Amino acid sequence: MIEKITPVRKSILANIRIQRFTPSEHKSAYFDNFKVSVETGMTVLEALRLIKNTQDSSLTFRAFCRSKICGSCAVRVNGKPVLACSTQLMPILEDFKKDSVSIQPLKNMPVLRDLVVDIEPVIEKLSKMHPYLMENRERIPETLEEESIMSKQEHSRFDYITDCILCGSCYSACSAASADPNYAGPLTLGKAYRFSADVRDSFQGERMQAAVDQGLWSCAQCRKCINVCPKDTRPAVSIQRMRKMSIDDGIHDTAGSRRAKAYTGDVAKYGQVNKPMLPVIVNGPKGWAAIEAAENYLKKHGIEPTLQVCTLGGQSSTQKIYDKVKELEAKGENKT
Amino acid sequence: MSETIRYGFYSGCCFQGADARFFDILKDVFAKVDVELELIEDAVCCGSGVIEERSELTSLAVNAKNMAHAEQMGLPLYTPCSTCYNVISNAQKRMKEDPAVHAQVNEILAEQGLEYKGTCKLTHTLWVFAQDVGLEKLKERVTNPLTGLRVASYYGCHTRNPADIQGYESADNPTSLEDILEVLGVQIVEYDTKDDCCGYHLAWPNNDLNMKMTSNVLEGAHTKDVDLMVTSCPLCFKSMDGTQAKALAQTGKNFQLPVLFLPELVGLACGMTSEDMMLKYHGVPVNLRL
DSSP: OOOOOOOOEEEEEEEEEEOOOOOOOOOOOOOOEEEEEEEEEBBHHHHHHHHHTTTOOOOOOOOSSSSSSSSSTTTEEEEEEEEEOBBBHHHHHHTOOEEEEEOOOOOSSEETTTTOOOOOOHHHHHHHHHSSSSOOOSOOSSSSTTTTOOHHHHHTTTTGGGGGGOOHHHHHHHHHHHTTOOOOHHHHHHHHHHHHTTTTBBOOHHHHHHHHHHHHGGGOOOHHHHHHOOOOOOOOHHHHHHHHHHHHTTTTOOOHHHHHHHHHHHHHHHOOOOOGGGHHHGGGGGHHHHHHHHHHHHHHHHHHOOOOOOTTTHHHHHHHHHHHHHHHHHTTTOOO | OOOOOOEEEOOOOSSSSSGGGHHHHHHHHHHTTTTTEEEEEEEEOOOTTTGGHHHHHHHHHHHHHHHHHHHTTTTEEEOOOOHHHHHHHHHHHHHHHHHHHHHHHHHHHHHHTTTOOOOOOOEHHHHHHHIIIIIIHHHHHHOOOOOOEEEEEOOSTTTTTGGOOOOOEEEEEOOOHHHHHHTTTTEEEOOOOEEEEEEEEGGGOOOHHHHHHHHHHHHHTTTTTOSSSEEHHHHHHHHIIIIIIHHHTTTTTOOOOOOOEHHHHHHHHHOTTTTTGGGGGGGGGOOOOO
């Protein structure tokens, strides 16, 4: 027997706080409050259109496809970047247990007016990443009649990023991009990886250098970009993979690549990261200054410093895991 | 006498050097709320998300090993470190979603007679206090409510992102930390930089950026005139307390904001002293009106 489900339709008279700003008129941004009867199923975009049509026609926002495809309507709702067209208000009101919600423009980009930001600076950073394929003659056949074939596994290395719609949500959520205007940000590095991981591409070297120059090692792996991406493209994972590619490509002269090698080697050797010696391993001889500072700090507090690594119990068996993984990777049988 | 809750204790790498004191602090504070930790003897470092930059399979295998040991003990895996929680959760999720990868990892572990079944439960300080111990019992044990103390709460990123690695609370609007703080009696102060990342994991690859990010978070709380910041993440604690002086000096700021690791504040509210909590080892002096 099929049970008939009657959806519960709720309605809450909510206070929608919208950030307003017109650069030519206002010194700084301010909030306007609008009362809206939010019903089950109502999207953020529907609320914005309702306010514009019935309460304030000067309210400015951007929205084209209304289908989660174009990425133009990204805004922050209660601080989190979302697509206005595909995000319902009721679950947010319930999650925050309030009948008030704030809508703001994306962060880390200049505001043109109200909820509309200028994404151009991000696109400029992206253009420096060479976001296109340079044909790899070994994988692309000579004639148009033949297809360029790739295996499922090769395809799966980058398939998940091709869904990126450049909405800028990840860039807005990125604290590293807030603190360093020169950092390329998650979406640009994700795209760089997408092309570098494609077997039909032959441009790895220059693109890799562009990624390193624009902050491949400036991502803190906080993973907020994964949380906010409306298309589940996992930029932080792509950044990890791009870092691996850069080391595999022989770019060893970065602090980040030295850290990656140190951590990986130490865990096999000690079951633990050799923290006391990390400053020298990563930064070379100048790291001794940091070690001395740490030692002085400990002495000041009456603790005897040691350069002995604090091993973990699984130390003895870890090398076996590494050996087995190496064996599988050498045979090309790695299933990750 | 209420029942003791036991966990397999995965220590991670965060409590080394001066921070080794936190082993004792955690043990003592947990004892106040009837929680016992049993060390997972054969654990290895989770790799902090960095081993993935060399080999994802290696990272999955070492963390499956960590979980397999907890499964053998028949206890949930508790780690005080948010990054360990994040990395191990991600490994768990990856193997759950891809049975072929799970099988391959078990093939690797089989050589040392181990199997990761996929049943291991993971938890973190926040949920030990807020859910397992429960706010009611915690409230009973609070003998020294910290009334009037203005506190900025800071979760850090790795117990929140991505949203699907944890099933405990909303990732967009977590409340466990504030729920605990409310029970301790403090006044919670909202501030703008609460959701920003402190940049701890940039300490090696890009230290200047780490300092800027830490400074940004601290300044957001400082402008709200708080007495202290409290964080549930021991790595954020290192950034905010241990490197605070350097971060503020490098960014041209001049203030001091005491930062406490959550178990320390719980201990103080449960009647333990500043000496018990070894507050003298903090980088930024903590002078509380208790």
